[in-house]
Amino acid sequence: MPNYDNDTKMKKVMDNFNKQTQQRLREYDERMQSKRMQYKDRCDKEIQKIILKDKLEKQMVEQFSTLQTDIQSDAIPTCICEKSLADKVEKGCLRCGGILGGGIAPGWGLVSGLWYATWSQYVSTTVVKMATDAGIAEGVKVGLAKVTKIVTQLSSNTSINIPTIDVLQKMTTGISANDVTLLGIFKTIDINGCGNLEYGTYAEFSTWVQNMAKPFRLRSYYAEAAEVTKAFADAKTGILTKAGNSTSSLTTAIIASIIAIVVIILVMVIIYLILRYRRKKQMKKKLQYIKL
DSSP: OOOOTTOHHHHHHHHHHHHHHHHHHHHHHHHHHHHHHHHHHHHHHHHHHHHHHHHHHHHHHHHHHTSOOSSOGGGSOHHHHSOOHHHHHHHHHHHHHHHIIIIIHHHHHHHHHHHHHHHHHHHHHHHHHHHHHHHHHHHHHHHHHHHHHHHHHHTTTSOOOOOOHHHHHHHTTTOOGGGOSHHHHHHHHHHHTTTTTSSSTTHHHHHHHHHHSSGGGGGGGHHHHHHHHHHHHHHHHHHHHHHHHHHHHHHHHHHHHHHHHHHHHHHHHHHHHHHHHHHHHHHHHHHHHHHO
16 A cells, blocks of 8 residues: 555644544444344333233143033144244344344445445545656656757757756646646746746746747657656556555455345345244244134
8 A cells, every 4th residue: 555654744644634534433333232222221121021921821731621521632733833942032132133134234335335335436536646746757857858948959059057946846846747848948937937937047947948939840749748748658657557456455344244244234135034934924823823
């Protein structure tokens, strides 16, 4: 990953982003804890009711067994009517399982997906800006060298003072990516150097720059123009390639975690559907027995 720790602006933005994300996750965890406690209390009450009801049913069975009836006890399929304690606990926990499987886990998956989308968009925008800035710096560096070389060749018959690269870089401050060409650099120096180079030591250099800041003047300098464009493109592509290689492993890990969450949700939903089908099947048998 690019070393963001040395960039104070990037570090400040990342710290702010991490603080906001942690604050949202803490708020989400607090809400989920309160809901889990509510569901747990509700589930405990349901289990207590089921246990109490099971005890009452056993007492009623014992009392009715002492009565004399004409019905043979062997003829009654008690295995269908009577339910074990595990089956009754299952009925109460189906509701909790549906809530946990259909609410909490998908909510966490949604939060993870939104965080990943925000992070990806932020990183992409930042990397593109860094790559563009690097391309501009490299293109201007090569372009200023070509400008100095061209003016030196044209004025070989006369002795003129040519500004240093440091002086010329001040004239190209704030240049846009679209102007990082040989012609664009000539025009930028001509525009920004107006008043600074026209008079004094660099007056003749300013005159040559004004003459060369025209498209038809640079037709014979196609190779120099291509080198400037290539320097800009190579620097930008290099940063994008390094950033892509650095973030690919982290992106793969995040995608794998999201896929794992989705798989867990699917497994929980399948288990819930199986238990629900079993419950319906048992209720259907019970209704058939009641009709008989």
